[in-house]
Amino acid sequence: MPSTPTPHSPDAPQAVSFWQALLFWWKLGWVSFGGPAGQIAMMHQELVERRRWISEKRFLHALNYCMVLPGPEAQQLATYIGWLMHRTWGGVVAGGLFVLPSLFMLVGLSWVYIAYGDVAWVAGIFYGIKPAVTAIVVQAAHRIGSRALKNGALWAIAAASFVAIFALQLPFPLIVLSAAAIGWAGGRWAPQLFQLGGGHGAGKASQGPALIDDDTPTPAHALFRWSRLGVVVASGAALWALPMGWLSLQFGWDHTLTQMGWFFTKAALLTFGGAYAVLPYVFQGAVGHYGWLTPTQMMDGLALGETTPGPLIMVVAFVGFVGGYVKAVFGPDQLFLAGAVAATLVTWFTFLPSFVFILAGGPLVETTHNKLKFTAPLTAITAAVVGVILNLALFFGYHLLWPQGFAGRFDAVSAAIAIAAGVALFKYKRSVMQVIAACALLGLALSAVRAL
Template sequence: MSQPQIPAAADIGLPPSPVSFRQAFMFWLKLGFISFGGPAGQISIMHQELVENRRWLSERRFLHALNYCMLLPGPEAQQLATYIGWLMHRSWGGIVAGVLFVFPSLLILIGLSWLYIAFGNLPLIAGLFYGVKPAVTAIVLQAAHRIGSRALKNNVLWAIAAASFVAIFALSLPFPLIVATAALIGYIGGRIAPERFKTGGAHGKADQSFGPALIDDDTPTPDHARFRWRSLLRVAIVGALLWAVPMGLLTAAYGWHDTLTQMGWFFTKAAMLTFGGAYAVLPYVYQGAIEHYNWLTPAQMIDGLALGETTPGPLIMVVAFVGFVGGYVKALFGPDSLFLAGAAAAALVTWFTFLPSFLFILAGGPLIEATHHDLKFTAPLTAITAAVVGVILNLAVFFGYHVLWPQGFNGAFDWISALIALAAAVALLRFKRNVIHVIAACAICGLILKIWIL
């Protein structure tokens, strides 16, 4: 991205010219293709472009919207784009911004998933993924470290993280139960010892200024963004129909226990559990998609996560890979329509995963715009985030087991994969290297090893 430049209008105290729907559409389309780097990178891109360069809204309004999105289940960067699009151009503006944040990633992942499942046994592809799998284990470990260093501020939160790890690793308790228990602990703890459950700081300082913004600190809330019970009811009804109609059609056409119907239901539940980012919900996805439904194997899940890390869009788009592989392998539309089955399943799970995110913004945005003060009652979220650290650590153990002992503990230890994983972990944790660069380097190493050495 280019260095921030304040337009000349800022020098004379003038805000930017009004932004047309077409201008906004082109920006959101561009963002959908360049939004690499996970939520931190995506939020950074939006901040630089929308606050610093274009001055579509002020620093304070940006952070106010971000704080709300951080409290919600779902991909916070995609929800932030939806919020800003809605604030600027009403409901259609939010829908366009949110859809374009996801749509390019969906198309790319469908193509990559097809190449993977159809040609993954070729030496070239197999070699690349041999190096990628250990890198993914290191990436998940880095995620646990990154979230933990930010969230575990005291012994109480450390204890919650440790308990959640034991609960899912040793007791195999379901992820939703762990989240619900953590939320209850946070709710009670926030009343008994509120200082132990304070949230971390914001992503930046709200007193920065890059010149007058189109939506500035003191800009009145647009009429469409004012809270009205009628508008809230309309959004709730439309949202319920957008979920119930396709779910009803799937049930009527294929039955409740059909793969497509169960995918819709499973990923609806997953969408409500993505507190703390995509890595938080991945344990729930692997519990269901791998252990319960057998839509894909642990090795395929690791490969899918690698593909998700190297494509634009939110990392939770790995669900599109899960859907594609599940639909393709199950041959939902017969042996002659494997790609169609995979693509349909990928689109289906994307719909049910992201629909709640749009509803949270369109329904809750007016409530948030009614106040520009900090959000309260975040103690349950603080406890959930602490629990998520333990769950993600379990995910790293899960991936590490399948990478380092590919034939199980009774088989040989893959010391070459262990060295690749160690090198990737050092690159990520010690030298702070870019995730995509680490994956690329490990993939090349795996290809060389598979073709010329192993």
């Protein structure tokens, strides 16, 4: 019999209304710092451990699907869970609110940056947050690895993934495809090594049953139907074609706004492996080809994107704002409007494919969560992702501690903040939100002291 929690079970979580979920996603959008690893760790802590809206096994299954898609995996994971809980609008709200706060903040910060050129107070906050981000990524590697790496084979996949991306610098899509192939073969010839969510029982005993538990039946709206797939694909195509067609007719194909829409549509389909995989493409196009901003501005925008909530790929909002502002697409008297519209436009075209992928592919994924031939490749991908996250932690740590490279000075203050953040996370079990807030205030205080 299914072990679906009932309202009479003493440990069963209460049913969650659409509006309760909306409030949670809204709050999450404002505090989702730390890049994809930190954001996924935060959602795991809130949704799996604390609120028990979804079980570990179902959470990892959804995460594995998001990992193989182009686009920001943390935002897609929020969309998936929102859709699973509250149908299409639940997914739209969860994914949209994951992005909107970051868009609002980046529009404001971009305006201050380009209009006044003075973001010293923001730099102070960044200085405190970056060590916290590094500690959060290390914690994410530990948390996900401790649950996903249940045997030597999965440990070997994680180690090989780390070597492939760190030493051999192989592209992330190749690592994912290789892990999937290993998982497919392992599911056929060594299935005991690739059971999804191995060791889940212990975690479940401590956390209690989840609202969407391991064997909770797939809800009716999440069952695959060809008619529904057609509606989602057609709707997504229309939501892309209508604004693109309007831009072309209103301004012409070569206009800055039209070209932004087209360029960031292509970029959205190349973001396998997260934002860092597509940043060289964005840099080459936005800086080198179109001249929407300078190399220095692009690097400053990346710093803003790294330390504001939401996906790192939200740096595209900065690119759009600066490009629209500098090109004065609405004339010299409406520079802020030009930047804000351009930022909103590129955000729309960057994230629209992610919603289509989740709403169209979710029902297919939900039909596979108890079938080893589908889940074994995803289990292997999760193991590979642990190695990739560890590489990201080292990347952050290097740039944090030696900001001018190994030949430059060692930043002892950042190291101390990172260690303190790690102790708070690992030993004292403080939440990601609390650690980020404390480090941001510390960075702001240090900035004020240095200015005296």
